[in-house]
Amino acid sequence: MMETLICLSAVLALCPVSSLDARHYHYVYEEKNWTEAQSYCREKYTDLVTMETMEDVKMLNDLADTSKLKADQLVWIGLYDDMNSWRWSMSDRKETEFTNWQSGEPNNLDGYEYCVETDPYAVWNDKPCFAANKPVCADVTGQTVTFVFINITMNWTDAQHYCREHHTDLASVRNMIENQKIKGVIPAGEYVWIGLFRDSWKWSDGSKLSFMNWNKDEPDNSGENDTCAAAGVKNSGKWEDGNCVIKRPFICYRAVPKQVVRLKLIKPSSLDLKDPIVLEHMLDQLKQKLKEQGVNGDVKLSWRKQSDGNIFYKEKTEEEKTTPNKNEL
Structure with missing residues (x-):
């Protein structure tokens, strides 16, 4: 089911357009081998987890319920070594x-x-x-x-x-x-x-491998069929290669399609809407509003510039809407 977001009447602004690209992450503590985990994630969600930054690693560590994991237990992620490529x-x-x-x-x-x-x-x-x-x-x-x-x-x-x-x-x-x-x-x-x-290590969902977080001396292919990657929740999320038939917990993600959210905001007279710090602060407030509405996971917000290079435009009054532009006379 496609998820949508409620437009917010926030504490700032005019009429910006902000784009959202979100992923919701789900730990599955039932132990499966890597192929079973991949099938499960694709059936129930989108795919096994993909990580692009250290922020992703930290967030996934914070989401883990360590009481459901054995000591030093690794969890499957969506990275695998394509031996036939x-x-x-x-x-x-x-x-x-x-x-x-x-x-x-x-x-x-x-x-x-x-x-x-x-x-x-x-x-x-x-x-x-x-x-x-x-x-x-x-x-x-x-x-x-x-x-x-x-x-x-x-x-x-x-x-x-x-x-x-x-x-x-x-x-x-x-x-x-x-x-x-x-x-x-x-x-x-x-x-x-x-x-x-x-081509060696690839993400299950086809994402480009641009970030790596291998543990020291990994991947080492120390055992037979060590072509699947797992992350250690209790070792800063570092990755290790492992035998794909081992049963482990795993992490799935569900992609939330990119949404365009229009916000009608009331601008205080002292606010400089061209100041990057102000714009960043506004995004932080919007992200907090989304969390309060139950939107969890990796939510990324950014401002979309319009054709004239501006982010904001002033909403016309009813009189301005009905008054012809002098260029049109």
Whole structure:
């Protein structure tokens, strides 16, 4: 059911427009594995929780009923490691059906292996992108691909930049024939970068991952299938990776669609409506009014500027409404 807000007759103002983007958070203390928790949140609410700032972390910690949690118990959040999101650096090479992994790879050892190297026999291994290797670049002309070994040691990102600047891109491999061509340019004993990498941690609801709050040495992929994230309520909300099949409490959120709220306010003569401090104070008062009406969760308010750049306009009197503009005469 869509939630709406009551327009307020507040203590200040003229006719501003304020936009609301709110989320309501819900702790679920019934223990489920990560996939079950995701399904539950999507059925009952919107999705597993997403966090964008330290304010979100603090607020969620404050909302928790710690009496319902075991000592040092973690709770599932909506962050997960997509182990199957491998793709090529070269934009026109999306095919990843062909692979030539070493036995037991990719294994994401220590939780940071998001890029791919090959051994001298062109057998692949996932590896941290910050590691140092020499790359193999590709020159593409029409349907013709030529592979070039670069005798410069660099991390994967620098290798990508180098290949894009001096060649076409880091090498991509569509079949065994191309893999054997790469093997032919690798000097004996060298391990080299190729253009395969993967997007790692993602939010369940598809939000961009722009904020992280990992605990020290996390994520570490210390156990099998440690591809789901949980937060510790009693350790400042720090995140840890964990086995997705473990049953834990979890946090859901329900999205409240952005609303435009018009407020008719009475402006004291001494009030400067262009002063940023005054505008911020007004928003704080409006947020408090919303809380008093039972609107909880992460409520964000902001002023919307009109086409002339102003936030406010003076309401016309009945006489002004009926008097023609002299430009219209």
